[in-house]
Amino acid sequence: MIVRIRNPSLAIGVTTVVAIVLAAILGPMLFRADPLSIDLANTLAGPSRVHPFGCDALGRDVLARVLYGARLSLSISTVVVAISLVVGSMIGATAALSGGRIDNLVMRGVDIVLAFPGILLAIALAAILGPGLIDLAIALTAMGWTGYARIVRGEVLTLRERDYVLAAESLGASRSRLLMRHLLPGVAGPLAVQATFGIGGIIGAEAALSFLGLGALPPTPSWGNMLDAGRAFLLVAPHLTTAPGLAIGLSILGFNLLGDGIAQKVGHRA
Amino acid sequence: MIHYLVRRLLALVPVALGVATLTFAIIHLVPGDPVVAMLGETAAPADIVGMRHQLGLDRPLLEQYAAYLGGLAVGDLGESISYRKPVSQLIAERFPATIELAAAGLLVALLLAFPLGVIAGANPGGGADLAAMSFAIVGISIPHIYLGPLLMILFSLDLRWLPLTGRGGFEHLVLPAITLGTALAAILARMLRQSLIRVRASDYMRTALSKGLSARSALLRHGLKNALTSVVTIVGLQLGALLSGTLITEMIFSWPGIGRLLISAIGARDYPVVEGCVLTFAITYVIVNMTTDLVYAIVDPRVRIS
Numbered sequence: 001m002i003v004r005i006r007n008p009s010l011a012i013g014v015t016t017v018v019a020i021v022l023a024a025i026l027g028p029m030l031f032r033a034d035p036l037s038i039d040l041a042n043t044l045a046g047p048s049r050v051h052p053f054g055c056d057a058l059g060r061d062v063l064a065r066v067l068y069g070a071r072l073s074l075s076i077s078t079v080v081v082a083i084s085l086v087v088g089s090m091i092g093a094t095a096a097l098s099g100g101r102i103d104n105l106v107m108r109g110v111d112i113v114l115a116f117p118g119i120l121l122a123i124a125l126a127a128i129l130g131p132g133l134i135d136l137a138i139a140l141t142a143m144g145w146t147g148y149a150r151i152v153r154g155e156v157l158t159l160r161e162r163d164y165v166l167a168a169e170s171l172g173a174s175r176s177r178l179l180m181r182h183l184l185p186g187v188a189g190p191l192a193v194q195a196t197f198g199i200g201g202i203i204g205a206e207a208a209l210s211f212l213g214l215g216a217l218p219p220t221p222s223w224g225n226m227l228d229a230g231r232a233f234l235l236v237a238p239h240l241t242t243a244p245g246l247a248i249g250l251s252i253l254g255f256n257l258l259g260d261g262i263a264q265k266v267g268h269r270a
Numbered sequence: 271m272i273h274y275l276v277r278r279l280l281a282l283v284p285v286a287l288g289v290a291t292l293t294f295a296i297i298h299l300v301p302g303d304p305v306v307a308m309l310g311e312t313a314a315p316a317d318i319v320g321m322r323h324q325l326g327l328d329r330p331l332l333e334q335y336a337a338y339l340g341g342l343a344v345g346d347l348g349e350s351i352s353y354r355k356p357v358s359q360l361i362a363e364r365f366p367a368t369i370e371l372a373a374a375g376l377l378v379a380l381l382l383a384f385p386l387g388v389i390a391g392a393n394p395g396g397g398a399d400l401a402a403m404s405f406a407i408v409g410i411s412i413p414h415i416y417l418g419p420l421l422m423i424l425f426s427l428d429l430r431w432l433p434l435t436g437r438g439g440f441e442h443l444v445l446p447a448i449t450l451g452t453a454l455a456a457i458l459a460r461m462l463r464q465s466l467i468r469v470r471a472s473d474y475m476r477t478a479l480s481k482g483l484s485a486r487s488a489l490l491r492h493g494l495k496n497a498l499t500s501v502v503t504i505v506g507l508q509l510g511a512l513l514s515g516t517l518i519t520e521m522i523f524s525w526p527g528i529g530r531l532l533i534s535a536i537g538a539r540d541y542p543v544v545e546g547c548v549l550t551f552a553i554t555y556v557i558v559n560m561t562t563d564l565v566y567a568i569v570d571p572r573v574r575i576s
Contacts, residue, residue, distance in 0.1 A: 108284070108288065109288075111285060111288070112285065112288035112289055112292055113292070114510075115285055115288070115289045115552050115555060115556050116289070116292075116548070116551070116552050116555070117509070117510030117511070117512075117513040117514045117551060117552070117555040118510050118511045118513065118514025118515065118517075119514050119517075120513075120514050120517070120548060120551050120552065121296075123514075123517070123532070123533075123536075123548075124293070124296050124297075124544070124548045125296060127536040127544055128296055128297060200411075204413050207413060207415060208413070208414070208415060208518055211415045211518070211521075212518070212521060212533055213533075213537070214536070224415065227415050227416060227419070228415075230419070231419055231522075234419055234422055234423050234427060235423070235427045238423055241416065241419045241420075241423075244416075245413070245415075245416030245419070245420065246416075248413050248415075248416060249408075249411050249412045249413065249416060250411075252410075252411040252412075252413065253407065253408070253410075253411035256407065256410060256411055257407070
């Protein structure tokens with residue numbers, strides 16, 4: 001029997017994301033190796049039954065480190081996207097509803113932040129704040145909020161001319177009621193799409209910053225710093241880069257497919 | 271045209287000023303004392319005072335800001351602490367390497383995207399489409415920091431076809447350019463496929479077919495030309511990712527550009543260099559963006575430049 005899947009992106013995306021989240025939550029409970037315990041007898045050991053993904057240069061278990069890295073990566077990206085989403089939406093909605101000078105000022109500010117290509121702003125901030133998880137989250141949020149601000153502003157500007165919004169307004173609905181009850185629900189679809197892609201993007205950005213030594217610092221296992229450490233052993237121990245590399249790739253793939261799937265479902269492209 | 275150019279150039283001024291101000295604010299207002307960071311927590315107070323004076327950090331903030339902007343206006347970005355050379359000189363020496371890498375990455379992206387997008391868009395739903403789009407989704411998802419080492423293992427260490435790191439002739443450029451360009455190639459291929467599918471349903475394609483053009487030449491002569499505008503749009507939108515991708519790629523392949531200068535300056539706490547590099551990246555991006563708008567107007571005559 002062939003089951004026709006109407007939205008394969010959504011199906012594969014959901015499966016991948018659920019698998020990764022489960023691995024992050026349950027993985028360290030089921031596979032009880034210590035990601036920090038050093039065992040010099042097992043330096044650069046290849047995959048085996050005890051160490052399915054092998055060991056790194058200090059003999060630490062790579063699978064355990066990838067699983068703990070998943071916790072770090074998923075929690076940072078979720079927190080960063082949640083804060084960016086709330087802050088960005090508030091700024092975007094305020095700009096759209098205030099109009100005029102305030103709108104102009106806010107959007108010029110967004111333009112200036114967007115003039116810093118890609119993760120450059122996060123790199124600059126992380127450089128000054130110093131390495132560490134909270135500083136990393138601040139740096140990534142400073143980079144990430146603009147997308148949400150733009151979407152919410154754009155959607156609110158269109159939605160507020162709709163009849164049902166004008167009707168609510170003429171019935172005397174307050175600005176905050178208008179926003180919460182009528183405008184934000186209309187933006188939910190595009191925001192969900194943007195946030196899903198956003199999580200994938202932040203996972204990549206976090207890995208890149210940690211790779212550059214500006215994020216999670218060793219010995220804390222993060223996919224980015226594992227990749228960086230593994231680079232020195234490309235020839236003798238390729239599993240050191242393969243494991244975290246596939247973890248990052250699969251996570252980004254999962255969230256990208258999920259984003260595609262949600263976009264198809266809600267009929268919005270981010 | 272000239273009128274439009276002048277207006278666009280004038281519009282650059284406030285953005286550039288904003289970028290310079292934000293860069294200054296990040297370096298000077300964010301908590302953390304660069305001097306203590308440079309000299310270490312145990313430095314003698316006299317040394318700290320001396321260093322602060324040498325860098326001009328003991329002057330009022332507004333005065334520092336004015337001096338900074340004044341310097342910028344004449345291309346003076348200050349002096350590097352670790353190299354003891356003007357920052358502008360350090361950047362000028364490395365800028366060509368970064369531009370070379372970015373241009374090569376863009377070229378790889380275009381060379382990969384066109385065949386993939388056309389193959390997929392010519393016969394949507396077919397096997398070639400599925401293969402091309404699977405490649406695209408993997409290409410979008412694979413991070414530079416993994417693709418780079420992967421290519422190094424395969425082509426430098428295993429097959430020994432290409433050099434591992436550094437800048438030199440063409441063979442040094444191949445792996446970094448592929449690392450940098452793959453993600454953009456994948457995004458462009460997807461976009462191209464979609465535009466081709468949209469274009470196929472249009473009236474002028476039906477006209478082209480009914481006047482006797484083969485499906486193939488109609489797609490290449492009329493379809494592709496019209497899909498080109500969306501390619502330029504996406505390239506414009508993705509140039510930021512490409513530019514910040516050079517930073518990571520330079521680190522992976524020890525490419526002597528300003529990305530590597532920036533990261534090593536961060537490690538050395540050489541703040542004037544950090545400031546200069548960040549500013550250079552941002553201003554380059556702003557200028558490149560403006561150029562894309564101009565290209566857009568050339569590619570699509572329907573876009574009026576007035």
